[in-house]
Amino acid sequence: MSIALAGRELLAVDAAIAAGEVLTVMGPSGSGKSTLLAYIAGFLDREFTASGGVWLGERDLLGLPAEKRGIGLLFQDPLLFPHLSVGGNLRFGLPRSSKEKHQQVSQALEQVGLAGLESRDPATLSGGQQSRVALMRLLLSKPKAVLLDEPFSKLDTALRQEMRALVFSQLREAGLPALLVTHDHADAKAAGGPVIELG
Ligand SMILES: Nc1ncnc2c1ncn2[C@@H]1O[C@H](COP(=O)(O)OP(=O)(O)OP(=O)(O)O)[C@@H](O)[C@H]1O
Numbered sequence: 001m002s003i004a005l006a007g008r009e010l011l012a013v014d015a016a017i018a019a020g021e022v023l024t025v026m027g028p029s030g031s032g033k034s035t036l037l038a039y040i041a042g043f044l045d046r047e048f049t050a051s052g053g054v055w056l057g058e059r060d061l062l063g064l065p066a067e068k069r070g071i072g073l074l075f076q077d078p079l080l081f082p083h084l085s086v087g088g089n090l091r092f093g094l095p096r097s098s099k100e101k102h103q104q105v106s107q108a109l110e111q112v113g114l115a116g117l118e119s120r121d122p123a124t125l126s127g128g129q130q131s132r133v134a135l136m137r138l139l140l141s142k143p144k145a146v147l148l149d150e151p152f153s154k155l156d157t158a159l160r161q162e163m164r165a166l167v168f169s170q171l172r173e174a175g176l177p178a179l180l181v182t183h184d185h186a187d188a189k190a191a192g193g194p195v196i197e198l199g
Pocket residue numbers: 005010027028029030031032033034035036045047
């Protein structure tokens with residue numbers, strides 16, 4: 001696929017991502033990394049024109065509205081809902097039909113070392129704890145693929161290493177194909193998959 005801005009090609013990418021693999025796209029500021037994710041997720045601004053397909057298995061994603069694409073997103077900010085508790089944020093990610101919501105939420109919290117924090121206000125959690133809640137909310141929503149936009153860039157060094165290990169191991173375990181955009185070579189190395197450098 002390729003994306004143009006004001007008639008000039010901004011970026012072109014041709015790649016396939018296997019289940020449990022993370023493809024990293026690197027490039028300088030303005031090279032189109034966030035634009036690429038917006039195209040795949042289904043919210044590209046009208047200023048851009050794009051051509052080429054985006055497939056998830058047999059499904060042509062471009063024919064589907066954003067909310068039907070089955071894509072989970074993780075950004076540099078955890079973006080937790082401030083009016084919901086930690087448990088409320090995690091339940092929000094659960095498909096409407098899922099049973100035993102309470103148990104799924106408490107297991108998810110336990111998995112990331114946050115057992116018992118269901119009723120906490122997200123604003124009272126540390127940045128690292130908020131990132132872990134955001135990751136579990138994403139996984140509980142059962143996406144078919146994941147897009148990561150500089151997810152570690154706001155964390156300090158020690159936390160960044162811990163979150164990289166956690167995010168990539170959870171994605172691998174869930175067998176999800178993922179696309180990571182980043183400036184940071186250490187992110188690409190930790191992701192362990194192929195790397196595309198945009199010009
Ligand atoms: N809504 C828009 N209208 C016009 N131009 C835009 C719009 N959004 C982004 N751009 C331009 O498109 C180009 C790519 O932007 P994009 O945000 O995808 O880059 P990026 O590689 O993610 O950058 P960064 O690493 O700084 O986040 C930039 O030149 C940017 O100014």
